[in-house]
Amino acid sequence: MNKESKIKKAIDFQEYLSEQLKNKNIKKYYDKYGKQIEIAYQILQLRKKEKMSQAVLAKKLGTNQSNIARMESGQQNFTTETLQKVAKVFDRDLKIEFVK
Amino acid sequence: MNKESKIKKAIDFQEYLSEQLKNKNIKKYYDKYGKQIEIAYQILQLRKKEKMSQAVLAKKLGTNQSNIARMESGQQNFTTETLQKVAKVFDRDLKIEFVK
DNA sequence: TCATAATATATCATTTATGATATGTGTCAA
DNA sequence: TTGACACATATCATAAATGATATATTATGA
Numbered sequence: 001m002n003k004e005s006k007i008k009k010a011i012d013f014q015e016y017l018s019e020q021l022k023n024k025n026i027k028k029y030y031d032k033y034g035k036q037i038e039i040a041y042q043i044l045q046l047r048k049k050e051k052m053s054q055a056v057l058a059k060k061l062g063t064n065q066s067n068i069a070r071m072e073s074g075q076q077n078f079t080t081e082t083l084q085k086v087a088k089v090f091d092r093d094l095k096i097e098f099v100k
Numbered sequence: 101m102n103k104e105s106k107i108k109k110a111i112d113f114q115e116y117l118s119e120q121l122k123n124k125n126i127k128k129y130y131d132k133y134g135k136q137i138e139i140a141y142q143i144l145q146l147r148k149k150e151k152m153s154q155a156v157l158a159k160k161l162g163t164n165q166s167n168i169a170r171m172e173s174g175q176q177n178f179t180t181e182t183l184q185k186v187a188k189v190f191d192r193d194l195k196i197e198f199v200k
Numbered sequence: 201t202c203a204t205a206a207t208a209t210a211t212c213a214t215t216t217a218t219g220a221t222a223t224g225t226g227t228c229a230a
Numbered sequence: 231t232t233g234a235c236a237c238a239t240a241t242c243a244t245a246a247a248t249g250a251t252a253t254a255t256t257a258t259g260a
Contacts (some may be wrong), residue, residue, distance in 0.1 A: 029228080031184070031188070032181070034193055035180050035183075035184055035196065036180050036181075038196070039180065039196055042197070042198055046198060053236060053237085054236070054237060054238095055234080055235090055236075055237090056106070062219095063219060063220085064219070064220060064221080065236085065237075065238095066219090066220080066221080066222090066237090066238080066239075066240090067207075067218065067219065067220085068237090069236095069237060069238055069239080070218090070238090070239090071219095072133065072237095073238080073239095076217080076218095077179045077180055077181045077216075077217070078179065078180050078217085079177045079178065079179050079180075079217070079218090079246085079247075080135050080136050080139065080177055080178050080179075081132065081136075081177045082217085083135075083151070083196065084131070084132070084135055086198070087198050088131070090198060091200075092198035092199055092200060093198070093199050093200070094135055094196075094197075094198060095196070095197045095198075095199050096135065096138070096139055096183065096194075096195070096196050097194075097195045098142055098146060098187050098190060098192035098193070098194060098195075099184070099192055099193050099195050100191075100192060100193070152206065153205080153206060153207085154206070154208095155205090155206075155207090162249095163248075163249060163250085164249070164250060164251080165206085165207075165208095166207090166208080166209080166210090166249090166251080166252090167248065167249065167250085168207090169206095169207060169208050169209080170208090170209090170248090172207090173208080173209095176247080176248095177246075177247070178247085179216085179217075179247065179248090182247085182248080197244080201260100202259100202260085203258100203259090203260085204257100204258085204259085204260100205256100205257085205258080205259095206256080206257070206258090207254100207255080207256070207257085208244085208253100208254075209252100209253085209254070209255085210251105210252085210253080210254090210257085211231105211250100211251085211252085211253105212249100212250085212251085212252105213248100213249080213250080213251105214234100214238085214247100214248080214249075215246100215247080215248070215249090216245100216246085216247070216248085217244100217246070217247075218243100218244085218245075218246085219242100219243085219244075219245090220241100220242085220243080220244100221240105221241090221242085222239100222240085222241085222242105223238100223239085223240080223241105224237100224238080224240095225236100225237085225238075225239095225240075226235105226236085226237085226238100227234105227235085227236080227237100227256065228233105228234090228236105228241095229232105229233095229234090229235105230231105230232090230233090230234105
């Protein structure tokens with residue numbers, strides 16, 4: 001079975017991802033940006049769940065809509081302070097750990 | 101039982117912390133800086149466990165000793181990129197979540 | 201004690217995250 | 231169609247993270 005058909009057969013994101021990461025370039029990119037894409041997605045999900053617009057979330061965070069769009073675009077290298085603010089808005093605890 | 105003696109009787113850090121956080125000023129400070137102090141501590145522990153000096157860790161991270169000291173002092177508002185680099189050095193996965 | 205390593209602190213330059221405004225694009229309901 | 235809303239993107243200024251060097255302080259072993 002070649003790579004393409006393996007990918008087509010992939011049943012979930014994890015499987016798809018591990019296949020993609022066999023490509024050195026993708027791997028390198030992922031090591032650097034993967035985490036922030038993941039965070040971006042989490043924030044988007046939290047916001048959607050509350051049926052909140054970017055503008056409203058922005059106000060709650062003390063910033064502006066364009067900043068939220070940037071945050072959710074996955075191009076953001078967040079600081080812990082920013083993540084803390086987001087957690088507070090959504091009444092969550094921010095968990096940051098180095099796990100084996 | 102007054103506050104002081106409660107604190108003295110505190111058996112662990114969590115208990116001590118929740119007592120301290122009843123003070124509004126401490127609470128406010130903690131909301132802003134608590135997470136980074138926690139991270140600082142985690143990094144220190146990882147480094148100590150490997151019996152690694154700040155200078156050696158610095159080299160592995162592509163930075164310098166003073167920067168590690170700053171990181172471990174708890175005055176650092178880390179970015180996810182920095183945390184990713186640390187995770188990589190210690191062969192860990194960085195976990196960032198918003199938990200209920 | 202002394203020498204040396206380890207860590208902390210001060211300071212500066214540079215890069216980057218964030219705040220902010222403006223504007224473009226698409227959607228949807230009236 | 232038009233107007234309002236939601237989101238994306240471009241750009242700029244500013245604050246802050248990080249890189250870097252020097253030096254002070256502390257810990258530790260000979």
